[in-house]
Amino acid sequence: MVYFDSLYRTFDDRVMNQAGNSNYRIEKDSMGERQIPVDAYFGIQTLRATENFPISGIKPLSTYVDACLLIKKATAIANGELGCISTEISQAIVQAADEILQGKLREQFVVDIYQAGAGTSHHMNVNEVLANRALEILGTEKGNYQKVNPNDHVNYGQSTNDVIPTAIRIGSLLALEHSLYPALTEAIATLKQKADQFQDIVKSGRTHLQDAVPVRLGEGFRAWAHILSDHHKRITTAEQDLYALGLGGSAAGTGLNTHPQYCDRVAQLLSELVGKPLRPSPHLMAAMQSMSPFVSVSGALRNLAQDLVKISHDLRLMDSGPKTGFKEIQLPPVQPGSSIMPGKYNPVMAEMTSMVCFQVMGYDSAIALAAQAGQLELNVMMPLIAYNLIHSIEILGNTIAVLSKFCLADITAKRDRCLEYAEGSLALVTALNPHIGYLNAAAIAKESLETGKSLREIVLAKGLMNEAELAQVLDLEKMSQLPQTN
Template sequence: MIPATKTDYRIERDSMGEKEIPSHAYYGIQTLRAIANFPISGIKPLPTYIDACVLIKKATAIANSNLGCIPQDISNAIIQAADEVLKGQLRDQFVVDIYQAGAGTSHHMNVNEVLANRALEILGDEKGNYTRVSPNDHVNYGQSTNDVIPTAIRIGGLLALEHTLYPALSDAIAVLDNKADEFQDIVRSGRTHLQDAVPVRLGENFRAWAQILTDHTGRIERAAEDLQVLGIGGSAAGTGLNTHPQYRQEVVKILSELIGEPLRISPHLMAAMQSMAPFVNVSGSLRNLAQDCVKISHDLRLMDSGPKTGFKEIQLPPVQPGSSIMPGKYNPVMAEMTSMVCFQVMGYDNAIALAAQAGQLELNVMMPLIAYNLIHSIEILGNTLSALTKKCLEGITANRDRCLSYGEGSLALVTALNPHIGYLNAAAVAKESLETGKSLRQIVLDRGLMSESELATVLDLEKMSELPKT
């Protein structure tokens, strides 16, 4: 081993002592302690969560400078450092495992130290000279983990929704609506309990899925309104300790401009840091979406099943070989992936619910778990819907002949005969058809229950499958 030289590390001190910090590192001593304490998962903070924390630091630096709480040159350096991170620089410096000190203090200090050390460089000073720019006294002025982390979860959630999930939902809805128009004239057999049911339009299946996703978009948007209410400025325990009287209003105004959201101050700052209800609400709406996405993905797999021994009413676009041993096999992999992601989101939702009720008194210490699970859920759901849309939904084709064959052969067609021959006669016709293989039409004619012209009108598949106007 090559002996370390004085240029390989710097010495930093905190209230617990001193440590050697790698000279290239922008994080500091508190981050180094967290690295040693929490070698848990190897999972580092999500980029969107880093953005949220850094945006808060940028907004607070601007506000504190405007209010005369920190010097202008230091504020400018912190703002420049924040902008560099927001542009993608120094991302490898955010290194604390997501399973860490309760409430998120370790990650919070990681952010403070990185911005402080980069600000020092910008000012022409050396990293670690915290008498010039301090992670605590300057970057964190007027703040506490108590109010920064719940605010960062809110900002991160809003960013993830706007950048990932909402666009993906919008694209999926548009493609499903287009497919509905394309397939509107195709009649297939409906199925309830996985048994034959009355004929339906293939196009209406796709239109129903589009409506389901539209409804979920509205539910998520309504739940996300809670994320716009911030407790920033509550400082320690919601008291507002060590903050300027105008600080809260100034920070919320600046943050609103930075992310383009109508943010507002919580009517009770202590409540905003104690209750995790906004995150549970949003997570619940994501779970609800995930459940219907599983149902849709399973429908796609069933309707594509085969090709010889299944439904094969539609063809999902093949995107990769489906077997290491069976040549020519293609699997509905995009739909399968969708279900897996949705199951993960449901699991995250359960963990968020457990973490949300685990706070005590003035603080919930499980916020790091909530932060990761909520933002990750939003992003993987958005990425999944985007991939499903591009690699699957856009390329779906219909097997018209197979759909028509099933539609015409469904025993449930007998349902349309009920008003004309009665339920018991209709049941008898269905039973004979199943036993003999004769068509419903032939049996009705043989029994003299209806005329051929009457049957032609009653058993009109297109008319039967037309939805009522709303």
């Protein structure tokens, strides 16, 4: 109860107790007046949102804030050029946005991620912070919105309904470019290096967790690199759905209160700021209503996460032991693994990878549910989609980066253990099928398992093949070589 009592105290009570009851300003909105801490850059609508939504304590992702700021910068430039707001106000808003993008006032974005539908609360938090910093730049005190108004100037020609879906697009593009793509590229390169390093090591394959024909350890790592490379391509394909912007559609996609040239100009400016070929959607209403681009990207992330889980589980199996497991490879120990068993090291990086991937899969399910929950001209579940999608990209990128650095790069192979398993695998009998027949091969495998004799001994004893033929057929190097393909 103590926790929840603390959580549900009103925001102004908390800040006033710190700042002193006289250290505030009065702001008005359509619902009345409220006291705002004098040093706060947010305003009355942000305050109401913090009171209404004390849900998780999770504040907006930094990348999402950046996306909103880039939008506000581009719209301020466009509206200034088009004469919709004065050049003086336009320049002040742009300067304020640049300052925050460089790291100032980040603590002023305080609205819980679970908030008013569509994201109005966070959107107004951004508008108020920019307006108040612009006022300071122009030599006016915060809260004096006659000079720079959060709605009339910072938000000119805009609506939550077109800004937030655009912010999700830009935030996702930023996260992909700065987090996931570099990590994937590094992981793919690392896996290829390990593949070359382990290429001559033969090990037993396993299907159904039972002995199978020999394979090359290096080819296993090369297969993982190929899998991740394919996922990289799928995600970059899905990314292209994010390029078409509904910004300029205003409240319902009709462009109400926007300049005729605004839509094209703001898309051009955002393209320059983000470094992507952004463009106005051919149908602004469609771009505002449908969450399908986010579902598409999230689905590609889920697909990647599923294969990452498989890879992380494979790493754990191959490293299992050291005395009672496979122990075909050694994952680098990065921390003690037990609070009670001395000398124990666990595959913690692989374990962490699986947990993050499970979270991404859960986020994807929530995104799918939220995407179909819109009605008519608006989907009010956008705050959930924004957080889950951008967070998925970033935690996947961070996970792959540390998995590469602290695990994949320093894996070593247990060459003798791999060879021992390969030579002892009953699945080698598969290579005898064309020469002695399936039934004879099955009988030999059964006898080998029951007597402990090697396949080679039994075949020679039965006179089914001579030594030269057997040596050629049971050549592990040849059996584990992949066929050449075009």
